[in-house]
Amino acid sequence: MLTRPDVAVVGAGPVGLAIAWRCAVNGLRVVVHDPAPGSGASRVAAGMLAPVAEAYFGEHELTGLLAESAARWPRFAAELAEAAGTQFGYRTEGTLMVGLTGDDLAEARRLWSYQQGLGLPITPLRPSQLREREPALAPRVRGGAVAPGDHQVDPRRLVTALRAAAERAGATLVPGPVARLADVDARVTVVAAGCGAAALTGLPVRPVKGQVLRLRAPGRAAPDFRHVIRGYADGESVYLVPRADGEVVVGATVEERSDTAVTAGAVLRLLRAAVDLLPDLAEYDLVEAAAGLRPGTPDNAPILGPLPGHPGVLAATGHHRHGIVLTPVTADLITELVVTGQADPLLAPFTPERFTAASTEKERTWN
Numbered sequence: 541m542l543t544r545p546d547v548a549v550v551g552a553g554p555v556g557l558a559i560a561w562r563c564a565v566n567g568l569r570v571v572v573h574d575p576a577p578g579s580g581a582s583r584v585a586a587g588m589l590a591p592v593a594e595a596y597f598g599e600h601e602l603t604g605l606l607a608e609s610a611a612r613w614p615r616f617a618a619e620l621a622e623a624a625g626t627q628f629g630y631r632t633e634g635t636l637m638v639g640l641t642g643d644d645l646a647e648a649r650r651l652w653s654y655q656q657g658l659g660l661p662i663t664p665l666r667p668s669q670l671r672e673r674e675p676a677l678a679p680r681v682r683g684g685a686v687a688p689g690d691h692q693v694d695p696r697r698l699v700t701a702l703r704a705a706a707e708r709a710g711a712t713l714v715p716g717p718v719a720r721l722a723d724v725d726a727r728v729t730v731v732a733a734g735c736g737a738a739a740l741t742g743l744p745v746r747p748v749k750g751q752v753l754r755l756r757a758p759g760r761a762a763p764d765f766r767h768v769i770r771g772y773a774d775g776e777s778v779y780l781v782p783r784a785d786g787e788v789v790v791g792a793t794v795e796e797r798s799d800t801a802v803t804a805g806a807v808l809r810l811l812r813a814a815v816d817l818l819p820d821l822a823e824y825d826l827v828e829a830a831a832g833l834r835p836g837t838p839d840n841a842p843i844l845g846p847l848p849g850h851p852g853v854l855a856a857t858g859h860h861r862h863g864i865v866l867t868p869v870t871a872d873l874i875t876e877l878v879v880t881g882q883a884d885p886l887l888a889p890f891t892p893e894r895f896t897a898a899s900t901e902k903e904r905t906w907n
């Protein structure tokens with residue numbers, strides 16, 4: 541590109557590519573820098589769009605943003621499928637949450653009553669009602685609940701679709717890393733580099749390791765369950781995400797580590813919990829064991845908005861466990877900021893200023 545771009549996006553994960561797509565659709569000249577697009581956390585992510593199941597104690601504002609983004613997913617998915625000319629495994633069967641033992645169920649119920657107290661759509665189910673919905677569940681499962689609005693998408697296919705949509709809209713991918721923000725020449729720079737954002741911006745984004753397995757139904761048939769299943773099995777937390785092509789994602793560990801080694805112990809615990817909930821999974825092929833690094837933040841919420849002390853630089857990072865569900869709202873809010881200079885009030889709790897020493901300066905000179 542010979543002329544100076546309007547927008548340089550650093551990072552071609554789901555967040556960066558969605559911002560690039562939306563900015564390009566708005567007529568801006570966009571470049572995206574990444575040495576290995578789609579190689580970050582999204583490469584291993586399960587792709588649950590789970591504003592209810594992921595509503596945890598003490599994360600009220602984050603829960604609101606998750607719900608807002610989940611509500612934007614149907615339209616986002618339709619527009620992306622149209623723009624990219626491809627599908628990406630978006631499924632809306634809902635999520636079952638289950639407890640294997642009485643203790644597991646008691647633990648799960650505490651969270652469900654908190655979620656119900658927030659007015660989130662979640663309905664307790666008796667074991668017989670659970671098995672009506674998913675006959676493959678183990679007879680031992682003591683009880684559960686359904687969150688019909690918690691959906692799923694295949695993150696690898698999502699990244700492929702977002703890249704196609706961004707390039708069709710005119711964005712240019714530049715293969716290579718950005719070492720320093722000063723090396724980028726654009727009117728606005730958006731740092732959407734996942735865990736790589738810490739080195740570029742000094743923001744407190746830390747890697748949180750997650751190990752994940754991928755199984756495949758024999759003969760590539762569709763798995764014999766349709767819902768996302770999340771549960772506790774003898775104190776072990778696990779989720780099972782079925783894809784139409786036969787894949788089942790089993791996840792995930794949550795570890796304060798920055799390596800991507802796969803450990804025997806983690807594989808053992810994940811498989812044991814998975815088979816406890818769905819015994820038929822023991823017959824599936826184990827096709828992949830991988831680890832990825834979630835871009836975590838001190839309050840588990842993303843960091844979105846102008847970077848204090850760096851005029852023209854926006855952060856869109858720190859999406860931790862929620863980058864796939866938060867992709868639509870992040871893309872909308874950051875694109876609006878780039879295009880109009882206006883910050884949607886939704887951004888207020890998530891600005892970088894909450895973590896920077898310069899927060900008192902209230903800088904607004906990025907544009």
Ligand SMILES: Cc1cc2nc3c(=O)[nH]c(=O)nc-3n(C[C@H](O)[C@H](O)[C@H](O)COP(=O)(O)OP(=O)(O)OC[C@H]3O[C@@H](n4cnc5c(N)ncnc54)[C@H](O)[C@@H]3O)c2cc1C
Pocket residue numbers: 550551552553554555556573574575576577578579580581582583584585586587588589716717718719732733734735736737740749750751752791792831832833834835856857858859860861862863864865866
């Ligand atoms: C095990 C696991 C399970 C998960 N499950 C879910 C889930 O079910 N639902 C959900 O919503 N989220 C889930 N997540 C979280 C989700 O994957 C992340 O929040 C999301 O991928 C963040 O997107 P991103 O684009 O910001 O970063 P990433 O996906 O990490 O992508 C960052 C990109 O930036 C590039 N990059 C880094 N540094 C530089 C640099 N200096 N210059 C240029 N490019 C750079 C990388 O190469 C990479 O392509 C999961 C994560 C893990 C690890």
